[in-house]
Amino acid sequence: MKRSVTAGRLLTAATTLTLLAGTIAATAVPAVAAPAPSPAPPSALAAAVSAADRAAAAGLDALAKGPDETYERQSVTPWVGGLYSVAYERTYKGLPVVGGDAVVLADAQGQVRGSQSAAAARIGSATSARISAQKAEKTARTKLAVVDSVESRRLVVRVKDGDSGRLAWETVLSGSNGGAPSRLHVFVDATTGEVIDSYDDVRAGTLNSKWNGPSPTISTTGSGSSY
Structure with missing residues (x-):
């Protein structure tokens, strides 16, 4: 004699089998907690x-x-062989130290391979200016024939030739000198008002063309140690 099986009984049977299978599996294999994922190793750069x-x-x-x-990191430059050059600017009591830059060479394993600083002496400068920024700017303008604009001025510690630093106003002037363009940095002592240093970002130079020989002459603008 055939018996009819309803959908409700089929569902109950399936549920019972599922629960039974789960019970057997839980009894046969003890529960093991999943191991915590290990932290990812730091990258070479980091x-x-x-x-x-x-x-x-x-x-x-x-x-x-x-x-x-303090040294404040400014840039990171990848080198060959897994080396990285990390550049820093020096500060003294929160003031930028111009001439106190430093570079650290480190590798991908987190080992320091070398370091170099532009200034070896410890800074011992005053930090309160007696000369105003306006007066320092007026003095700085005398160093450039034609001043088109004043790009910036800031209070800094200027370090040069191994000294312990002098508090100065750095004024950046844009203009021309002798017909040539200029972007001149002028450092005026913030205590005495005298010009203690200056340098120009724009420099003239000559070079020979790779293909056309020495005859062509072109105007060049200096950028660091190249043109």
């Missing part, structure tokens, strides 16, 4: 930068500094 930052903060070797000095 390892190098971290090592360089620690060296700068500690004042390692050439980065020796006083208690009021």
Whole structure:
């Protein structure tokens, strides 16, 4: 004799089998907690930068500094062989130290390979200006024949020739000198009002064309050590 099986009984049977299978599996195999995922290893760049930052903060070797000095990271440049050059600007009591830049060379394993600072002496400058920024700008303007604009001015510590630094107003002038374009940085002592240093971002130079020989003459603009 045939018996009819309703959909409700089929559903109940399926549910019972599912629960039974789950019970058997749980009994046969003890539950094991999934291992916590291990943290991802730091990237080569992060390892190098971290090592360089620690060296700068500690004042390692050439980065020796006083208690009021800090190094602030500015840029990171990849080199060959997994090396990274990390550039820093120096500050003294919050003031930029012009001439106190530093570079740390670190590798992808987080090891410092070398360091170099433009200024070895500790900074010991005053931080209160006696000369106003306006007066310093007026003095700075005398160093450029034609001044088109004043791009910026700021209070800095100027370090040069191994000294401990002098508080100065750095004024950046845009214009021309002797018919040539100029972007002149002028440093006026913030205590005495005298010009203690200056340099121009624009420099003239000559070069020979690779293909046309020495005859052609072109105007050039200096950018760092190249044109």
